[in-house]
Amino acid sequence: MHNDNIGITDDSVQNIVLLTGALFIGIIGFIVYFVVLYRNRQLKNKKEQDEREAAFRQELLKTQLEIQEQTFEYVSKEIHDNITQVLSFVKLSLGTIGNTLEADKKAKVNESRELIAQSINDLRDLSKSLSFEHISSLGLAKTIETEVERINKSGLLKVFFSVEGQTFSIGEQHELVLFRILQEALNNSLKHAAAEHFKISLQYHHDLLNLSLEDDGLGFSPGALNNKSGSGLRNMENRAALIGGKATIESAPGEGCRIKISLNSFK
């Protein structure tokens, strides 16, 4: 580069050198500052993005639960108001017919009436199990008790239920979510775990509620929680998080499954 005359006066030369020197140091300082600032922005941005995603997931889950509850409520009402009513009518009709028949035929009709009566009872229990109103009126502990009776009556699983401490309401929505988690766990034990026994423990403390669920089924490796088959279990965690609770799931192949939900933010 050839430059003998760059048009700057002699007096200003020293100042230019000093200024540009300061500028050079300034650039290095600026770059360091920028990198730190950028890193902070990245972290802040990531945090905001995670929060947005978590809020979206919560909203999605909330909507799914609302839709599920509406469906359950509809099915429950249909069972209660329609199917059981029809079955009751059939039972009455059979009773009327039975009176006019011979003894052996009457016995068969009565047998059928008993079966229908049993079905009506089962359907009523199922209707109660699905209905939100049942939890509203009876509370969580009583609703679980009814559910346990229903399952035990079916003979599919031996369920044990215990309550510790003085029961109190944690709010209808919270109780409903806990109850649905319990139903999901029962369903898993029946469908996938081939469990024979199931323990439910509800512990009420001063400002803490623990719901412990335990089965003696096949169990699974902890890694299963992260794959597709573990979506039901993850759903339990998400549901618990939705009401401010924390779900911990422990299992190992051949050692059953233990689920513990702790809730302490309802007060």
Added chain:
Amino acid sequence: MINNISLILSILVCLTGIVRFRKLTMPFKLLVALQIIDLLLTTVINKLVVSIYHTNALISHIQALNSYIFYSLIYYFLFKNTYIKKFLLFSIIPITAFAFINAISIEPYNNTFPIYILMPTEILLVIYSLLLFRQMLLYPVQVNIVIQSVFWYNIAILFFSAIMFMNLGLMNYYSQHNLFKQFIVYFWYSAIIIFNLLLGIAILTDRKEEIAVNAQ
């Protein structure tokens, strides 16, 4: 010695750019093109010009204008703001017109260094660089800054444009006080080496796929 190192590094940056050309995004393809043109200007064409005019002032005139046009176009692709993009494109017209007027009448291309072109263009490049840093802060991507080509490119421009002022000041000071000029030569080539290194890192770290992922 140092000029040879600088030349080898320039060739290496060009070769890296050529090898990675298909993987590069549009602004960095332009950067590679500019590096190749610069290399030709400072080597083959420079010798030709010096043999005719006995000075390389013409090369400096061409380089000053050429660099501004290419860097503006690169920034055009890097900026998101429409007003800045428009300004970048339109600024090329008056700068080009002024460069021609300057080369013909104010600072003749056959014997004078284009200081009146370098001063405003380098100031503009510093401003573009700072604006791009601002944009980076406004829209941070979840990629480590060290592997972001834009970051390295922007540092290179900020560094070189600012150093240009320092170099001009030092050159004037040394020539007017009849001091040891070898220092300024080393200083200038060192600056070019750092500049080329930064551009080389920018070319090495640029990837089309990453931009696509970040845009999602």
